[in-house]
Amino acid sequence: MNRGRCLALLAALVAVISCLPADAWAIPVFARKYGVNCTMCHTAYPRLNDFGARFRDQGYRMIGREDAEKTVLESPPPVAARTSAGYDYIEMRNVPSPSLKRGLEVSGLDILAAGLLGQRIGFFMVFVPGITEARGLAGQEATLESANLVFSEIGGSELSLRAGRFEPAYTAFSVKRHLGVAAYDVYDYSFPGGLQYSATQTGLEFRYGGSGRLRGAAGLVEGSGTNRASDNPQDAYLRLEGVVGAGEGQTAGQRIGLVGYMGRARPDVSVAAPTDELQSFNRVGVDASLNTRGVNLGLQYLWAHDDGALWGQADATTWDGGFAELSVVPGMNTVVLARVDMVGEPSFLDRDVWRYTAGGRYYFEDNVAAHLEYSHQVITSTAPDDPTEDFFTLRVDLAF
Amino acid sequence: MRWVVSFALALALAATPLLLSQVPARAHEGILANGLLPPMPVPADNPQTDGKVRLGAQLYFDTRLSADNTISCGSCHDPRYGWANPNPTDTGINGQVGGRNSGTVINSGHMRYQFWDGRAGSLEEQALGPIHNPIEMGETLENVLRKLNAVPAYVEQFRAVFGTDVTTDGMAKAIAAFERSIVSGPSPYDRWLMGESEAMSAAALRGQRLFNGKAHCSPCHSGPMFSDQSFHNLGAGMDRPKPDLGRFDHTKNPADRGKFKVPTLRNIAQTPPYLHTGAEKTLLDVVNFYDRGGVPNPDLDPLMLPLHLTAGEKQDLVAFLEALSGPVAKVEIPQFPVGPGEVADPKGGLR
Numbered sequence: 001m002n003r004g005r006c007l008a009l010l011a012a013l014v015a016v017i018s019c020l021p022a023d024a025w026a027i028p029v030f031a032r033k034y035g036v037n038c039t040m041c042h043t044a045y046p047r048l049n050d051f052g053a054r055f056r057d058q059g060y061r062m063i064g065r066e067d068a069e070k071t072v073l074e075s076p077p078p079v080a081a082r083t084s085a086g087y088d089y090i091e092m093r094n095v096p097s098p099s100l101k102r103g104l105e106v107s108g109l110d111i112l113a114a115g116l117l118g119q120r121i122g123f124f125m126v127f128v129p130g131i132t133e134a135r136g137l138a139g140q141e142a143t144l145e146s147a148n149l150v151f152s153e154i155g156g157s158e159l160s161l162r163a164g165r166f167e168p169a170y171t172a173f174s175v176k177r178h179l180g181v182a183a184y185d186v187y188d189y190s191f192p193g194g195l196q197y198s199a200t201q202t203g204l205e206f207r208y209g210g211s212g213r214l215r216g217a218a219g220l221v222e223g224s225g226t227n228r229a230s231d232n233p234q235d236a237y238l239r240l241e242g243v244v245g246a247g248e249g250q251t252a253g254q255r256i257g258l259v260g261y262m263g264r265a266r267p268d269v270s271v272a273a274p275t276d277e278l279q280s281f282n283r284v285g286v287d288a289s290l291n292t293r294g295v296n297l298g299l300q301y302l303w304a305h306d307d308g309a310l311w312g313q314a315d316a317t318t319w320d321g322g323f324a325e326l327s328v329v330p331g332m333n334t335v336v337l338a339r340v341d342m343v344g345e346p347s348f349l350d351r352d353v354w355r356y357t358a359g360g361r362y363y364f365e366d367n368v369a370a371h372l373e374y375s376h377q378v379i380t381s382t383a384p385d386d387p388t389e390d391f392f393t394l395r396v397d398l399a400f
Numbered sequence: 401m402r403w404v405v406s407f408a409l410a411l412a413l414a415a416t417p418l419l420l421s422q423v424p425a426r427a428h429e430g431i432l433a434n435g436l437l438p439p440m441p442v443p444a445d446n447p448q449t450d451g452k453v454r455l456g457a458q459l460y461f462d463t464r465l466s467a468d469n470t471i472s473c474g475s476c477h478d479p480r481y482g483w484a485n486p487n488p489t490d491t492g493i494n495g496q497v498g499g500r501n502s503g504t505v506i507n508s509g510h511m512r513y514q515f516w517d518g519r520a521g522s523l524e525e526q527a528l529g530p531i532h533n534p535i536e537m538g539e540t541l542e543n544v545l546r547k548l549n550a551v552p553a554y555v556e557q558f559r560a561v562f563g564t565d566v567t568t569d570g571m572a573k574a575i576a577a578f579e580r581s582i583v584s585g586p587s588p589y590d591r592w593l594m595g596e597s598e599a600m601s602a603a604a605l606r607g608q609r610l611f612n613g614k615a616h617c618s619p620c621h622s623g624p625m626f627s628d629q630s631f632h633n634l635g636a637g638m639d640r641p642k643p644d645l646g647r648f649d650h651t652k653n654p655a656d657r658g659k660f661k662v663p664t665l666r667n668i669a670q671t672p673p674y675l676h677t678g679a680e681k682t683l684l685d686v687v688n689f690y691d692r693g694g695v696p697n698p699d700l701d702p703l704m705l706p707l708h709l710t711a712g713e714k715q716d717l718v719a720f721l722e723a724l725s726g727p728v729a730k731v732e733i734p735q736f737p738v739g740p741g742e743v744a745d746p747k748g749g750l751r
Contacts, residue, residue, distance in 0.1 A: 035430020037613030043708075050705045051616055062431070062619055063702050064632065070431060246693040252706040294708050332710060366613065 028080035028367060028399045029114045030055075033070070034062060038366035038399075043251050044327075044335040045367060045399065046082075046177040050248040057207065059152035059160055060114055060122035071116045072123075078115040083108055084371070086395025094385040107138035107395070110145070122150040124166070126176075145176075146200050158212070162205045169205060169217035169239045170259045171198060172287035173298055179327055181393055182357045182375035185341040186302050186321035189353070191281065191310040193226045193268030195235070197302070203233055216240050224265035227278075234278065235263035249289040251296060259285040271312040279307035298325040306346075317346040321353070336360035341377075351381035361397070368398045432612070432622040436590055437666070440509050440580050446524060446573045448580060452561045456578025458554075458734045459571055461748030464547050466537035468493050472749025473530065473575065476502040479731050480750065482670030483582055488678025492536040499644055501678030504671045506728055507664055509580035512629040516660045516676040519650040523576035528568060541568050553737030584667050584726035592723075600723050607720025610713055615690070617717075619703055626665035626724065633658035634704060635695030637677040643697075644676070657699045669722045683718045 031038055038045050041052025048056065054063055061069050072078050089102040109131065114124045126146040133139025148164030167176055175187055175198035187198035201221035209215030216239065223235035241249075241257035249255020261283035267273035285302040301322035308315045321343035329335050341355035359373030377389040442448055459465065460473045476490045477483050485502035492498060500516050508514065514526035530536040531544060548554045548566040555565050562570040589608075591599035600608070611617040622628050631647045638658050647656040660676045674680040680689050691714065693706040709717070736744035 033430060034618075035433035035612070036618055037609055039609075039613030040616060040618075043614060049614075051703075054702055064619060064630065065431070065628065068431060068628070075431070246696065246700075247705050251708060252693065329708070332713060366609075 028082075029078045029112060030060070031367075032080075033075045033078065033115065042177075042366070044179060044329060044361060044363070045369065047179050047327075048174070048177055048250055050250045050252050053248040053250050057160070057209075059120065059150035060116060060124065061120075061152065066119070069116055069119060071118060075115065078113050080112045080114075080399060082110045082112065082397075082399040084395045084397040086371070086393060088395070089390070089392040091390045092387070093389075094383075094387045103136065105136055105138050108140060117149070120152045122152065124148055124150070158209055160207045162207065163203075165200050165202045166205065168201050168203075168219055168221060168237065169207065170219075170237045170261055170283075170285065172239075172241075172257050172259065172285065172289070172300060173325070176200075179335060179337050179361060180325075180339065180357055180359060180375075181371065181373050182339075182341075182355065182377075182391055184300070184323055185343050185353055185355050185377070186300065186323060189319070189321060189343045189345075191265070191268070191306050192271050192312075193224070194265050194281070194306075194310060195224045195263060197283070201235075203235075213244070214240070214242050223263050226266045226268050227264075228266065231266075231278070234265070235261065237261040247291065249291065252291055254291065255287075255289040257285075257287045259283070259287070261285075265310060267309050267312070271310070273309040273312050274314075275309055279309045281306040281310060294329040296325075296327045298323075298327075300324075311346060311348070313346075313348060317348065319346045320344050333363040334360060335363075349381075351379055353377065353379050367400060368396065371395050371397045432618040434589075434618070434622060434626055435624045436593060437507065437510065437583070437624045440583060442509075442580065443522065443524070446577060448577050449561065451557070452574050452577040453581045454734070455557050455561055456574035456576070456581075457731065458557075458736055459575050460578050461733055461750075462736055463745040463749040464742065465531050465539060465544050466493055466749075467539040467543070469745070470749065471537050472745070473527075474733075475749040475751055476530070476536070477505045478750055479728075482506060482667055483728070484671040485678075486672065488673050490536060492533070493538040496535045496538075498535050500676045501673060503663060504667060505579050505582050506584050506667045506670075507625060508582070509576075510625045511627065511661075511664065513661055517647045517650045518631060518661050523579050524572045527572040527575040527579070544568075544571070547739075547742070551737050551739035551742070554739075557737070582728065582731070584728050587666065587726035588723040589720075590726060601719060603716045603719035604723040605720075606713075607716035607718070607723075610709070610717050611720055614713070615687075615707055615709060615717055616703060616705065617690075620662045621665050626668075627662040629662065631656065631659035631661055632701045632703065633697065633699045634660070634675070634689075635697050635700050636660075636675045636679065636689070637695075638697035638700075639695050646676070658697060659699075659701075665721060665724050667725045667728065669725045683721050684714060687714045687717050 028038065030041065041048055041055055043049040083106065085106040088105050091100045092098055109129060111127045111129065116122050124146055128140055128143045128145050130142030131137060131140045144165060146165050146167065148162050148166040151161045154161060167174060171187060175184060184198060188196055190196060203219055203221030205217055205219035207217045218238045220233050221235050222233050227234060237260060239257060239259045241255055243249050243253045243255045245253040247253025263281050264278040265281060266276055266278055282305045283302055285300065288299045290297045303320045305316060305318050308317055311317055323339055323341040325337060325339040327335055327337040337359055339357040343353040345351050345353065355375060355377040357373065357375040361369045361371050363369045372394050375391040379387045463469045463472045465472060471493055476485045478485060483505035489500055490498035490502050503516065509523055514520035514523060520526035520529060528541060531539050532541055545566055545568065558564060558566045558570050564570060588599040620628050620632055637643050643658065645657050647659040669683060672681060674686045680686045691707045691709045694700060694704040733748040738744060
């Protein structure tokens, strides 16, 4: 980064800090509806706190105020947006096509809508508009990232049904609401063209639990992108979790979860597979979210078993991985985080992926944060020079 | 050229908060918003009149409504202590100690339910309850009627106000009318809402944001009275050998076990100690109670979660709670009409 741009960036940040009004309030969808701040549900936006987790799990209804709820027809327009802008640096070395990208950039724009259609019918939608990549502007494909209905308290029970496109319960740590920018590698890893564990899915998901300490979720989803339009939904999953102590394991309480995922996918066209028939793949995960005052330790381990054809191999293969993430809230407006990711790739590839991430966020307001993050990924193998990726960002993340 | 583009982007970044500043403060909007107190609601069958309020004041402070002529309504709802009681729980006749902290009378006419368990739906319904409560005033309504009807001046006043001799219905209505006259004026929070930007301190403003955010207060303490007029189980006292089950004792609904009314927070700084147990001596103690997530019990409200507030945040929250106190008109102990051979406590039962 040259000196001029450094100064420009510094000037921008100083301007942001000095110009922030003292009485600005967070106003995304739910905050506007209820007249509260983002910190009601996000101790450190975008990550949910325990209250926010309960609010989401009971179909976007305020706990204890279900009878006083208002539908989208009775409340302000339920639309919000989120984006970020700042300086990004990404350099990839020792790969077939080394690259370096750096500069000021506006990256990502999500349009969100959420609320209640009826007293027990919630909805959540995230539309990602298409943006053509340009200098200073990160491109993105248009997609409907989420669009789902939540039917709560079915038959007066603690059972709810989420239908549509949603972030499934098998991702114990929300990819859409995590504090970092760098990906959870184990959630993104898959056989070629296969299931991206972190992606939203289209399907049905039943959830049980709310007041109890043991919760469960089971779902049926479309699954891998390599499947054909004529294929029925192929993948099913089951998640069980228990919480010890007060809270949901987000910022209070200790949560332990277990996930089983059974899927079927067709080999990607890029793979020299002996068949194009549906093949099986399975995931088993165990996770924990441990909290002590202001400190959260998130642990995820995932073990995978894939039919060989999905990798263009004769025999079935396994791989595994996980991450450990520590986040600390040392003060009113600050959160810092450190994470180690690891993916042990299938044995025939003979390599591991390691990522080390550190960063922090400073909140000018509940919904405006400066985000600083550095992430270093290295793929260790027997090759003389390990491929690496270095990622650095300093940006302002905001939602309104 | 690239430097120019970068600088333009920097300016755009800097403009973001300026755009945000155009968004009005929304503390008084939304389902959980608080806002200004509306005019006091008055039942159609008990309109406020000066004569009725004066009569109600006399009855409120008259110790002859108790069995041993020592306790008045004001004994436990004392104007010197925010129209509440500085002790954890009430002390009634013969030194008997009650089980719950006395709630304030200030603005009580705005509350949908009276008593911690909400067993009375109006001030009129509430007014006579303590008289025949054996632990509080311990008197029968028949005896009270006999005593007051023996006081000519009381009978005269009742005839002027209600057109009858002293009746329990008239007593209840007069006391309720007096209680409806006990209201708070604009608090610093109210004045801030009305545009007096300096009315609340910086700490109180920070506390307000916590109140409507991280501290999770507003889901229950919403509305102009800072109460959603509902009932919740905070766990207070639920770790005792024989816990007070609150609203359950009135409704017998298992879902109401350990639930108590969400009290108003207006003038809360004037009415320590706190919670229905009176176990929390200061506002900071109450904040600490919530910060711990209440007291675990099988029926603990799902709203009760550890808050992880910092010491500074707790102080800010207390500053905001202190900013909810508005002035309350001073009420003098009235002159009591006396009957043959009777002398009312000139201190109005205040102890």
